[in-house]
Amino acid sequence: MSRNSLSRRRFLQASGAAALWLPTSVAGYTAAEMRQFYANGEMSVNVSKWELDTPALCVDLDLLEANLDRMASTMSTNGIASRPHAKTHKCPTIAQMQMDRGSVGICTAKVSEAEAMFQNGIDNILNTTGNVTPTKINRAMNLRQQCPGFIQATDSQDNARLLSEAAVAKGIIADVVVDVDPGIRRTGTPFGQPALQLAQLVDQLPGLNFVGMLCYDAAAQHVVGFETRKAQTLERMVQATDTFEMMKASGLNTEIFSGGGTGTYNIDHDTKGLTDVQVGSYVFMDAQYISIGGEEDNEVYSDFHTSLTIMTTVLNDQYEGKATSDAGAKACTINQPWPIIKGETGMSYRSGSDEFGTITYQEDASRTYKVGEKLEVIVSHCDPVVNLYDQMYAIRGDKVEAVWPISARGMSA
Numbered sequence: 001m002s003r004n005s006l007s008r009r010r011f012l013q014a015s016g017a018a019a020l021w022l023p024t025s026v027a028g029y030t031a032a033e034m035r036q037f038y039a040n041g042e043m044s045v046n047v048s049k050w051e052l053d054t055p056a057l058c059v060d061l062d063l064l065e066a067n068l069d070r071m072a073s074t075m076s077t078n079g080i081a082s083r084p085h086a087k088t089h090k091c092p093t094i095a096q097m098q099m100d101r102g103s104v105g106i107c108t109a110k111v112s113e114a115e116a117m118f119q120n121g122i123d124n125i126l127n128t129t130g131n132v133t134p135t136k137i138n139r140a141m142n143l144r145q146q147c148p149g150f151i152q153a154t155d156s157q158d159n160a161r162l163l164s165e166a167a168v169a170k171g172i173i174a175d176v177v178v179d180v181d182p183g184i185r186r187t188g189t190p191f192g193q194p195a196l197q198l199a200q201l202v203d204q205l206p207g208l209n210f211v212g213m214l215c216y217d218a219a220a221q222h223v224v225g226f227e228t229r230k231a232q233t234l235e236r237m238v239q240a241t242d243t244f245e246m247m248k249a250s251g252l253n254t255e256i257f258s259g260g261g262t263g264t265y266n267i268d269h270d271t272k273g274l275t276d277v278q279v280g281s282y283v284f285m286d287a288q289y290i291s292i293g294g295e296e297d298n299e300v301y302s303d304f305h306t307s308l309t310i311m312t313t314v315l316n317d318q319y320e321g322k323a324t325s326d327a328g329a330k331a332c333t334i335n336q337p338w339p340i341i342k343g344e345t346g347m348s349y350r351s352g353s354d355e356f357g358t359i360t361y362q363e364d365a366s367r368t369y370k371v372g373e374k375l376e377v378i379v380s381h382c383d384p385v386v387n388l389y390d391q392m393y394a395i396r397g398d399k400v401e402a403v404w405p406i407s408a409r410g411m412s413a
């Protein structure tokens with residue numbers, strides 16, 4: 001049996017998911033109707049997630065809150081902070097829930113994402129990706145002008161000079177962190193002297209204020225097996241710590257040393273000097289993350305719950321051994337492992353076709369579906385899925401409690 005099918009089976013057992021009888025051919029409230037119903041926070045509206053027009057993106061509030069609480073309590077036990085990455089949820093409501101639980105700020109991946117967060121009340125933002133074109137540099141400094149809590153990352157001396165010129169032109173001094181490469185050569189400046197020299201330049205430039213560094217090891221997050229992940233992470237981050245120490249020793253302001261993610265959140269406090277983790281996926285989890293294994297469960301990463309699902313409707317049941325649904329690649333992406341059908345066993349889901357999902361039954365399938373019936377799938381990879389929807393439904397039990405705009409949806413520039 002493959003690791004993934006084993007993990008899925010174990011996951012379904014661990015989640016205690018039972019086959020439910022579901023209401024079937026309901027009319028299906030559209031996204032626009034739902035926005036209207038819930039516009040005034042009307043708690044008397046009583047719509048079940050099974051009554052939504054599909055595909056519909058849903059977040060289970062009990063599970064989401066448990067994830068947020070677990071991260072907050074782990075951080076407080078481990079003596080570091082969280083600066084969660086909003087690239088995962090793109091939703092100011094969730095960013096605010098993170099801030100309310102003690103996060104020191106949020107991260108964004110793109111300046112447009114940062115603008116959307118700021119416009120919706122989040123004012124402590126670290127933009128982890130560099131801006132290299134005049135348009136984007138200008139946009140970042142415009143945002144800094146309005147939002148004193150905005151911090152921009154840079155990874156080259158030329159870029160730092162351009163940022164400084166733009167800041168001076170606007171009459172501001174912008175907070176900047178140096179992005180240090182953990183050894184994956186994607187973004188960031190190399191460890192040691194190059195990072196130190198860049199930090200010193202930032203510190204000296206008239207438009208910039210050096211506030212620390214970030215070092216996010218993307219390659220560490222999905223390493224399978226907790227002990228392997230831990231050993232690799234801590235070994236690779238030694239050079240980041242050394243670099244941070246060099247910055248400190250040269251008298252620079254080192255208030256921020258940010259890094260780490262969902263896969264390493266309970267490892268990162270052992271990286272000397274690290275001040276906060278940029279955790280993203282933990283709010284939702286997904287099929288990719290659950291298969292990496294955790295400290296408590298070697299096969300299933302069960303520290304956090306899979307709170308994000310897609311409701312989908314069966315369109316065709318005429319063929320032996322399978323059914324076709326309305327959530328394909330445009331609703332679920334083509335990321336793999338494929339989405340997992342929640343609460344059922346003995347069947348798999350594929351979203352490789354643009355408009356259609358394929359449900360394939362094995363001999364021991366817990367049920368089959370008829371046309372018009374709905375099913376719920378756990379997402380494959382949360383970040384790109386969220387980016388496909390304008391709103392998510394916040395669900396308690398089966399009831400839709402709120403409709404949350406995904407304000408930074410599509411903000412990839």
Ligand SMILES: Cc1ncc(COP(=O)(O)O)c(C=O)c1O
Nearest residue numbers: 085216221261262278279280281
């Ligand atoms: C720079 C940066 N920080 C943090 C994260 C969050 O990682 P995760 O979703 O694994 O928690 C990401 C995700 O890709 C990232 O690119």
